[in-house]
Every structure is written in structure tokens, then in C-alpha cells.
Amino acid sequence: MTDLSMTTDTQSQVTDGFGLVIDALKLNGIDTIFGLPGIPITDLTRRAQAAGMRVISFRHEQNAGNAAAIAGFMTQKPGICLTVSAPGFLNGLTALANATTNCFPMILVSGSSEREIVDLQQGDYEEMDQLAIAKPLAKAAFRVLHAEDIGVGIARAIRAAVSGRPGGVYLDLPGKLFAQSLDADAGRKSLIKVVDPAPRQIPAQKAVQRALALLKSAKRPLIILGKGAAYAQADADIRALVEKTGIPYLPMSMAKGLLPDTHEQSASAARSYVLPEADVVMLVGARLNWLLAHGKGKTWGGKDPKAWGGQKFIQVDISPQEADSNVRIDAPVVGDIGSCVSALLAGIGSNWPKPPAEWLNAIAERKNKNIAKMAETLDKNPTPMNFHSALAVVRDIVKANPEAILVNEGANALDFTRSIVDMYQPRKRLDVGTWGVMGIGMGFAVAAAVVSGQPVIAVEGDSAFGFSGMEVETLCRYHLPVCVVVFNNNGVYRGTDVNPTGGPDVAPTVFVKGARYDRLIEAFGGVGVHATTPAELRTAMEEAVRSRKPTLINAVIDETAGTESGRITSLNPSAKKK
Ligand SMILES: Cc1ncc(C[n+]2csc(CCOP(=O)(O)OP(=O)(O)O)c2C)c(N)n1
């Protein structure tokens, strides 16, 4: 093993690849690595820890990658995921692709095998042309061959990850690089402290005026806040924009809490009314992808599934290529969300006319009716517990602890949580994002706790939890204040499917019935609780948040309560037949 204390400091005459990577990261304010050790990066993890970095080791690289990605979302600094070559790299790649899709800044740093052998396909240990494989899934991909280029390589990776529309970046570091030595002084001089890594992009005045003119002409305006708006950390200005215009708004899932969900201008409870009825829609950091039904079709009042509903769109986005991706954008405003929103605010001034009362009243009427209906459902206390009675508890716990971070994945476990649990602060809701990917749960939970120090509540479908469940050991190892609530309905969507052949195999969506997920965490010294009633769930969650002990609550949910794919049943090719 190499000397662990050696980094590029004034005492050392020489440095090496390991030391330069660590020094380059530290120089750029990166203090945490999420990863999994092995050849050729084991010493990198050791020496990073010895050099004062936080090194969080995982049980599978995908979870380390998801942790890095969400750390990037929360901090606007690229999250670092460190893996070994070929299989470790591939395990991290799903998270990298997911980060790129979700515009989370992360850098996947993977060790790789010897270039000469890989390129001649001579069968090296863990041989793979990782750079080529990463390229189509990353915003950018780089390889460093010489120790004197490490500074440039890391600087380029940082800029690519956080500038413009953020995304996942791959950095390939061949094993040989780490052992290269360099004069310490030359090494220090080769490093780059990136100046202004995510430069502001100021929108054109003309674009701002065009957008405001359109907004002013609206009879039934609507604002949609996306994950990009949450990422921007322009919270006060975004709130001012919504409040000064008086326009009703809808938060996308991860934009919940940008304004408190209980805000009177929130139209969430009247979503199916406002989308087809709005005449001018201002998208702020939200893309018109499938989550918004591509801006057309029945959701938007179109006559058939592909028809435009007649809305005019203003789109505030950092990417000039985003506009017109699905339907015509009449007023694109291109720039970083913070700069765009402050330019819009300046144009709005202090006497912007409120939207017509008929529009606001019509929304309020629907909203109040739906909220009252939901309150009635939440008040019921059926046996067994269902999603609603369990989530009434989670809703109260989050309300009492608004600083807590809510991680959420599953199908029904996701959709019901999103609509029932109000969020009160920005960037407190972390979920499956653009892809609806399962497996983010424990990676996000670990990173959320590590980055924020706040309590984390992870509401997990039992299937969703299984993708990253082994990381409960990681929660215990680092003593993280994470309360995992597994909504256990015995399977994917529901636990009730049967094998139509009558054969011994259970149906593909069904798991072992009555499984005790709580016992998993007990194996590592965490707190396990089996909860079959809302009262038991409440006591356990309150205790978990109070004690900050890693906790897993197995919340038994009626196995008949869910629907196929939650709210997206219609995306199943065969769903119509059911
Ligand atoms: C990586 C990945 N694999 C598979 C899926 C398909 N999928 C969507 S939701 C889901 C699990 C739903 O079951 P559960 O988490 O138990 O939630 P429930 O509806 O039962 O509450 C699966 C497997 C996915 N979205 N992502």
C-alpha cells in the first residue's frame, strides 16, 4: 500500500496521479466522494479519506451513482461517483444516464484497464472501452492519460457537468495514470481552480418583453414550475414572480415545496381542470415531455391524443434547443432560471393586473371540492391500512418536520405520496424523476442525509425498495438519520395477481407475502418496526425522526389497494383490455 498521507503538499518533493486527482477535486470545493473500492481505485478512496474528504462507500455502484447525482442536484456542485473498471463502471452507468436525463450534475469517475491492451482487445483484467460506451449516455466524456493533464481533465469535467443545462459527465482514469509521479511543484501548477463554472446566462430583453406581452394578454394564465426551477436556487424570486402576478401555478413533482404546497395559488388539486382550460402557460424549468403529456392531447383539451389544445406557451429554459420540442413555443426565454426570473420580475413591476376573477374562482371551486373529498378519504381508517391512511400519517410527520427530505419511489407508493404529502420547502422532495426509474431510493437517501444533515424520510414501494435495499447497511454504517418506510403490499402495484395456469410459480408481480423488511435493517444494528396501523406507523416515524437512528418501518398495506402502474395505467400497451 502507498503512503496514505501523501498528497501534493509543500513537504513532498513528488506527487502522483492519486494525489493530483484528490488535490484537483479539493481545489474545486468538492469534499465528498460516493463510490465503491477495488482495482485500480482502492488507494484513491483511502487517500481521499486521509486527505480529509468524506468517502461514502456503497454496496453497489448504481446506488453510489444515484447518490452523486442527487448531491449534484441539491448543491449545484457535481456529485462524484467513483467506480472500478468494466463491471463497476457499468453498474454506475445507469445512474449517469439517469443524471443526464434529469439534468443533474454528476461526474462518474471510473478506473479503467490498460489502454494498449484494451485497444488491441488482448483480454485485460476487466477490459472494456469505457469511454466509447459512456459517450452516448453522458453530456460529455473525457479520458486522462498523463498525470500533468489531471487538472485540465477535472476542470473540463466540472464545467461540462454544471454549465448550461447540467448533466452527467464521464471521466476515464486508466490504472496506470494513478501511479505516474510528477514533481510536486509542477503538479500543483498543473491544477485548475475553475472560475465561474456555471456562468449566468442573461436572457435577451426582447425575449422577456415578448413573454410578458403574451402573459398580459392571457385570460386564463398558468405557471408550471419544473425541477429546473428547483435546481436554480432562485427561490425568493420565483415565489415573487408567482405572487406578484397572482397567476395560479402547478409544481412538477420535484418542484413541490418551491412555494409551500398549501399556498393559495397552488392549482395542484385542480390539475385536470387547469391544463385543458389555461390559455397561456408559462413553463419555468419544466420540459413538455411525457410528464406533461407533451403539451397536447386530451390532457390539454385537444380533440384527439395528438391534437394541440390551443394553449400558447412561454418557456423559460436554459437550453435554446428545448423550445418547440413537442408543440409550438410562442415565447421562448432562454437563460439560466435565476436570471430569467429576475428579468421577468423587473418587467412585471409592482402593478401587474391580477388574472380575471372568473378564472381564479373556477380553480378555487374545483380545488376546494377535491381537497375536501381527499380529506374525507384520508380520515378513514380501514383495516388493513391502505395508501391513504398510511400517507395521512406521513403527511403529518412532514408537516411537523418541514426541513426533512422526502425520498420517494414506487408506482402507487409514488403517486399517492406525491399528491397527498405536502412539501413546504424547496428541494425537499427527491424522486424517480424524468424516467420514473426504480432504484434511486437508498442512494438518494444516503446523499440527502450526508449533504444536508437533515432527517430523511424515504417512502418506498416494496418493489422499488428491493432495487437498492442492501444499502440499509450503508445507512447503519454511517449512522444516517434516515427513516425508510416500505409500503408493503406484497408486490409490484398489487399483491393479488395469480398464476393463471395454477402452476407452483406465483404471478410475475407478486412477492413473498407478509415479508418482514424491518428485519433487514436489524441485521446491521438499525431499528426495525413492523407497523400494521396508522397509529403504529405514526409512533415509529416520530421516534425515528426524533432519535435520528437509521430506521426501517415495514408498513403493511392492503394488497388490493393499488392500481396497475399507479397513475400511468394508460401507458401499458395491454391496459385497454383489462
Ligand atoms: C429500473 C426500473 N425497472 C422497472 C421499472 C418498472 N416499474 C415501475 S414501478 C415498479 C414497482 C412498483 O411496485 P412498488 O414499488 O411495490 O409500488 P406499489 O405500486 O406496489 O406501491 C416497477 C417494477 C422501472 N420503473 N424502473
Ligand SMILES: [Mg+2]
Ligand atoms: Mg408494492
